[in-house]
Amino acid sequence: MMVKLMHDDRPVNPAGIQRRILDFIGEELIAEGLDIGPDDDLLSGELLDSVAVLRLATFVDETFAIGMKPTDFLVENFQNARVLAAYVVRATRDRESDG
Amino acid sequence: MPVTLHRMVDEAAMRRPDGDAARCDGAGLTWQELAVRVNGVARALLDTGVRRGDRVAVLLGKSLDVPAAFYGVLAAGGALVPIDPKSPVEQISRILRATGATRLVTEPGRRKTVADLLAADVDLSHTIGLEPGDTGSVPTLPWSAVDQLASDRPLVVNVGGLDTSYVLHTSGSTGEPKLIRHTHSSALAFVEWAVETYGLRPDDRLSNHSSHHTCFATFDFYAAARAAATTVILTPAAMLMPASLAQVIEGERVSIWYSVPTALVQLLLRGNLEERNLASLRWVLFAGETFPEKHLHHLRARLPSARFSHVYGSTEVNVCTYYHLPEKDAAPSPLPIGRPCSNTEALVVDDALEEVTGGGTGELLIRGSTVMSGYWGDPDRNRRVLVRRPAPGGFDDIYFRTGDRVRTLSDGNLTFAGRADLQVKVRGYRVELEEVETALLGLAPVHEAAAFAVSDGEGSSIVRAAVVVDPNVEVTQKSLLDGLKTSLPLYAVPSEIEILSSLPRTPTGKVDRKKLVAALADDGETHA
Numbered sequence: 001m002m003v004k005l006m007h008d009d010r011p012v013n014p015a016g017i018q019r020r021i022l023d024f025i026g027e028e029l030i031a032e033g034l035d036i037g038p039d040d041d042l043l044s045g046e047l048l049d050s051v052a053v054l055r056l057a058t059f060v061d062e063t064f065a066i067g068m069k070p071t072d073f074l075v076e077n078f079q080n081a082r083v084l085a086a087y088v089v090r091a092t093r094d095r096e097s098d099g
Numbered sequence: 100m101p102v103t104l105h106r107m108v109d110e111a112a113m114r115r116p117d118g119d120a121a122r123c124d125g126a127g128l129t130w131q132e133l134a135v136r137v138n139g140v141a142r143a144l145l146d147t148g149v150r151r152g153d154r155v156a157v158l159l160g161k162s163l164d165v166p167a168a169f170y171g172v173l174a175a176g177g178a179l180v181p182i183d184p185k186s187p188v189e190q191i192s193r194i195l196r197a198t199g200a201t202r203l204v205t206e207p208g209r210r211k212t213v214a215d216l217l218a219a220d221v222d223l224s225h226t227i228g229l230e231p232g233d234t235g236s237v238p239t240l241p242w243s244a245v246d247q248l249a250s251d252r253p254l255v256v257n258v259g260g261l262d263t264s265y266v267l268h269t270s271g272s273t274g275e276p277k278l279i280r281h282t283h284s285s286a287l288a289f290v291e292w293a294v295e296t297y298g299l300r301p302d303d304r305l306s307n308h309s310s311h312h313t314c315f316a317t318f319d320f321y322a323a324a325r326a327a328a329t330t331v332i333l334t335p336a337a338m339l340m341p342a343s344l345a346q347v348i349e350g351e352r353v354s355i356w357y358s359v360p361t362a363l364v365q366l367l368l369r370g371n372l373e374e375r376n377l378a379s380l381r382w383v384l385f386a387g388e389t390f391p392e393k394h395l396h397h398l399r400a401r402l403p404s405a406r407f408s409h410v411y412g413s414t415e416v417n418v419c420t421y422y423h424l425p426e427k428d429a430a431p432s433p434l435p436i437g438r439p440c441s442n443t444e445a446l447v448v449d450d451a452l453e454e455v456t457g458g459g460t461g462e463l464l465i466r467g468s469t470v471m472s473g474y475w476g477d478p479d480r481n482r483r484v485l486v487r488r489p490a491p492g493g494f495d496d497i498y499f500r501t502g503d504r505v506r507t508l509s510d511g512n513l514t515f516a517g518r519a520d521l522q523v524k525v526r527g528y529r530v531e532l533e534e535v536e537t538a539l540l541g542l543a544p545v546h547e548a549a550a551f552a553v554s555d556g557e558g559s560s561i562v563r564a565a566v567v568v569d570p571n572v573e574v575t576q577k578s579l580l581d582g583l584k585t586s587l588p589l590y591a592v593p594s595e596i597e598i599l600s601s602l603p604r605t606p607t608g609k610v611d612r613k614k615l616v617a618a619l620a621d622d623g624e625t626h627a
Binding site: 031032033041043044045046048049050051052053070071072073074075076077078079 | 160161184185335336337338339340341342343361365368369370371374526577578580581584585589590594
């Protein structure tokens with residue numbers, strides 16, 4: 001399935017979204033050399049603190065222009081990069097059907 | 100009244116055997132089940148040769164194993180050393196070495212940390228909670244074997260009120276953690292005050308939000324035990340996702356909440372509270388830093404069934420003063436830290452330790468049964484902070500110097516007026532700016548370092564730093580931050596590090612923090 005992004009019209013698939021999320025975490029939020037995969041727990045409290053989680057949420061919201069709502073701050077949306085990418089796909093679809 | 104903390108488990112198991120002692124992530128453990136597991140952990144430790152007063156470290160994430168491990172150590176006569184699982188290995192080794200803890204209760208998910216500790220030559224004689232093969236030559240007993248050791252036979256272990264109950268760790272300015280020793284008596288004095296003040300009863304359900312190495316957890320676990328109530332242990336995932344946290348509070352019918360304000364602000368802003376029914380909450384306690392007034396006001400409106408209580412203290416004294424917000428009226432501004440607890444004397448003094456009268460500002464001294472017995476292995480610091488001065492009645496007694504500046508308001512309440520040193524609070528965690536500087540100077544290319552704090556605009560602080568580095572080495576902010584993460588807990592790592600060619604100095608050659616802050620922190624109010 002392909003999802004059209006709002007801000008640059010570049011089609012991105014869930015795997016591409018997941019890659020960008022993992023890249024952001026690797027480059028910005030965790031120490032260099034730490035390896036992180038799509039199923040690694042982002043909410044263990046020991047990899048990311050609350051500030052890092054907020055930065056991740058802001059990155060996802062701005063990069064994929066999904067209009068994140070406070071009600072979306074749920075474990076099932078953020079537990080790992082795989083479910084976070086799936087949430088971005090769902091939110092993008094919801095936004096497109098709304099607009 | 101019980102003489103030891105673990106005695107409360109036996110009493111609660113008799114009073115409410117089928118009631119929940121703890122809940123976590125949808126599962127529960129009854130008081131009877133907890134009593135049996137505590138017995139198993141204690142027997143396992145006694146089998147390793149633990150003697151009265153031996154320190155036993157507990158390195159666990161949030162789970163139902165936490166109360167079993169805590170009370171198990173105490174029931175074996177040991178002194179509990181709870182370790183913050185967020186601590187880097189370097190910090191954990193410092194704590195184990197300094198306390199002389201050679202036994203560690205942990206869980207399979209931490210086998211890598213334990214391997215790293217052993218590789219760093221930490222002296223561990225036994226571990227509990229890992230599988231054979233996980234720990235090299237160090238004997239270990241998996242949790243499944245611990246449970247089989249449990250029996251109804253009572254343990255014959257002699258422990259008294261003045262024995263060490265636990266040694267808690269907080270940030271220390273030299274990079275060495277401060278190790279705070281409490282006795283069963285000082286912990287129970289706090290427990291008795293909490294049960295009486297908040298009217299805790301068996302049907303209460305207390306949140307456990309904070310990490311279990313903090314003094315917050317002494318309320319969440321031990322005060323709950325005294326009332327045979329339930330501790331609802333919140334998972335890190337729920338704490339990071341406020342909308343999920345609100346679901347848990349509703350689903351678990353939490354009645355007593357205790358945390359730093361930051362957690363409550365997140366709940367208010369992202370918890371989707373308008374769609375939740377949180378009428379079960381009857382007390383909301385908060386401590387550790389300033390609660391931004393606009394958020395406090397909105398939260399109170401969202402939680403009309405709850406009374407709010409501003410609690411003040413430190414790991415050294417448990418809680419020493421408290422202020423219940425008025426039931427209906429607006430809260431005063433700034434919010435006072437209130438009046439001394441029933442078993443506490445609070446005294447405002449000048450630099451000569453003479454009482455300050457007439458509402459002047461001074462340092463707060465605390466005398467009372469909740470005060471720690473001292474810092475572990477640090478007689479110099481103990482002499483500085485546990486001072487003898489005349490008590491009411493004319494005899495000399497021991498007072499704890501809090502390092503907090505306060506003044507007495509005309510209605511008798513105390514109000515906070517800042518720190519006497521460079522300690523700041525980051526989302527409720529104590530951070531000593533000197534510790535951050537020491538860690539920065541520990542990085543090879545760093546020649547000079549200065550840390551400072553700016554306000555985050557939400558009642559908490561953000562740590563920032565400036566460094567001068569070796570011009571021959573390529574250094575980036577990222578490489579410095581990565582380096583710090585191996586020696587500092589995440590909350591103490593600066594949000595930004597500026598690389599400068601020199602640091603501003605005072606005429607005497609000290610780093611001029613005021614000038615530095617003025618130059619770098621144009622975006623916030625400074626704290627130090």
